[in-house]
Amino acid sequence: MEPSAGPPPPLVVKVMRMSAPVLAARSVPVFETSKESGSALGAASGVEAFDPAAWDAVQASYARGSDRVFTEAEPTLRDATYTDHLVLPSSFGTVAVGETFSVLVSVTNESDAPVQGVRLQVDMQAGGPDASHPLEYVLSYAPESDASAPPAVVELAPRARLTLVARHEIGTMAQHALVCRVRCDLPTSGEEHWMTKYVPMLTRLYKFSVQPPPIALHTTSQGVRSRALAMHPDVRVRERVYIQVQVHNVSPRPVVLEELRLDTQPANDAWTWHLVDALDTGSTARHLQPKDVRQYVFVLAPSSEAVLEKATLAQLAAAPADKRLVSVVHPLGTIVAHWRVPNAEPGVLKIGPIQRGVNMPVPPALDGLPRLFATAHLAALPQAFVAEAAAELTVHVAVHALDGAQRTYDLALVAADGTWLNMSLLGPAYRAIPHVTEHAEVRISVLPLKAGVVQSGGMALMLTSYTEGATTVPVSPPHILREWPCFVELVTIDTG
Incomplete structure (x- = not known):
């Protein structure tokens, strides 16, 4: 119906x-009270003079309209156009x-x-x-x-x-x-x-219509590049990420940067972070004049190696089997900037999600061999390395099967010929690592030949055989799981 x-x-x-209020304006006439010297000049021709009491009453009425702003001011300040009342646009x-x-x-x-x-x-x-x-x-x-x-x-x-x-x-x-x-x-x-x-x-x-924000954010991220840090025993050092943030005031007005933070939730629970403020202003607001640029650095580190490892293996397992280099992406979070412009509304600008991409080498599955992902880093770091003095290093090796099957692997760590120029490898160039289920440790001795930053030669981690159930399958020739052109990098001192 x-x-x-x-x-x-x-x-x-x-x-x-409902926006930011402004001070209300009111016109205040210019006049003089009976006690001021101007009253002795007499009234103009054709103008009837006010009674002094009436004149003072008029002045008092304007003063009361602004809640004591004019009552306590000097006579020369009584022509101010702003009151203490707020109005909305x-x-x-x-x-x-x-x-x-x-x-x-x-x-x-x-x-x-x-x-x-x-x-x-x-x-x-x-x-x-x-x-x-x-x-x-x-x-x-x-x-x-x-x-x-x-x-x-x-x-x-x-x-x-x-x-x-x-x-x-x-x-x-x-x-x-x-x-x-x-x-x-x-x-x-x-x-x-x-x-x-x-x-x-x-x-x-x-x-x-909507205008662009008064600030522009530009971000760049990079990981650890030094080989010495990449082999560091602490995962918070090996996987550290630096995010550089530039804040640019692109408006013709001053801008107050009230807060700049990195929101890592719910991007990835594996990361913790802290902010390095180059200007040492702490948590106080930063004032940016037009065309000003401020730069900040966020330093991120994984709070849990297991969570980071699980996320990495999941992406490697989902990659095509014929790819030898897989890009692994970790979400780091979102940059959040709280800004404020005088006589305008406060705003929030978000940039992200910021991601960290790392190319991981993964050998393809050949002739029915399991697809494995291998890593290596130092298990401990001595206090100091001395030039021309032997140093013993303990290397932590990890092997992960991307298909999730449980196996036992026989591995070998082999030095590359002709690459050990500034550092000598003491002992055999071939070191067997038998019966590895997932993690193992192997010791090597090296001799730095000079002081300063000394790089070693290359090493390769090979699979010689594996056991699945009760069957042992030899791998001939050995299958290279991962190669390092420079295996370790040491900072040595000269005591002589």
């Missing part, structure tokens, strides 16, 4: 942006990416009769005028009710008002539109379902 036709309800929709003003757009929407019944079943919904559309299907976000509605129940009935009495506050975080520079939809119950006849009475009656569209 169709609702009976009739005039639309006399509802008025008003929208006000009369328009939306400038809206930038990263700001939270807050509005107060009200629906008023301007008629002399009550209106039944009034309901207000506020949406935000993001998209240009040429967008056929702009993104739409439901911000708020009033009155609130359970989605499975009929809408709550609100009766607006004459001159009564229904209000709500809607907030939306501006994330794009596209054209935005605030959509206010007002629904109410129309007069109906007969018994019918409540949904037939829930019809739209009034829609208001408020379009506004």
Whole structure:
């Protein structure tokens, strides 16, 4: 049954942006009291002189209107145009990416009769005028009710008002539109379902443009490049990541950088981080003038080697079997910058997710051999290395089967001929590592031939045989699992 036709309800929709207030201005006339020297000059021709008591009363009335601002000021300061009252802007003003757009929407019944079943919904559309299907976000509605129940009935009495506050975080520079939809119950006849009475009656569209944020963020990330750090016993040193962040004020106004942080949750629970502030300003706000650039460095380290190892193996197992170099990506988090511009709304700018990509060498599965991923690092680090003095190193070797099967492996660590120039390998060039299930340790002795940073020659980790169940399968020729052109790097001192 169709609702009976009739005039639309006399509802008025008003929208006000809830933004930063400004000081109210009021004009203060210039006058002199009876005690001031100007009163002795006499009145101008044709102007009736005020009684001194009346003149002082006028001055006192202006002073009371601004809550003691003028009563305690010198006479020369009584012509100030600003009071201690705050007012909100009369328009939306400038809206930038990263700001939270807050509005107060009200629906008023301007008629002399009550209106039944009034309901207000506020949406935000993001998209240009040429967008056929702009993104739409439901911000708020009033009155609130359970989605499975009929809408709550609100009766607006004459001159009564229904209000709500809607907030939306501006994330794009596209054209935005605030959509206010007002629904109410129309007069109906007969018994019918409540949904037939829930019809739209009034829609208001408020379009506004979005400006770019006043700051620009540029990020670069890099891992450990030194071979000495890559073989370090501590995983927090081996897998350390540096994220460089540049904050540039691209606006013509000063900007206050209230906070700059790296949000690692829920990107990856395996990482912990700390911020190195080059200017040593701590947690205080940073002031950026136009065209100023500030640089910060985040240092990240894995809090758990097991979690990081599990994530790495999962990506390696999912890679194609014929790829010898697999890019492993670890999400590091999101850069979050809180900024504020004078006489404007505070904003938040997010960049991310920041990722760390590492190319991992993985040998392909040949002739039915298991696909393995091998790593090596020093198990312990001596206090110091001396040039031309033998040093014993304990190497921790790990082998992981990408198919998850349980096997026992016979490995060998072999030195590459003709590569040990600045460091000598003492003992045999071939060292067997038998019966490895997942982790093993092998000792090698080296002799640095000079002081300073000394690099060793190359090494290769080979698979000679493996045991699966009760069957031992020899691998001939041995299968190279991983090669290192420079196996270790030592910093030595000269005691002579």
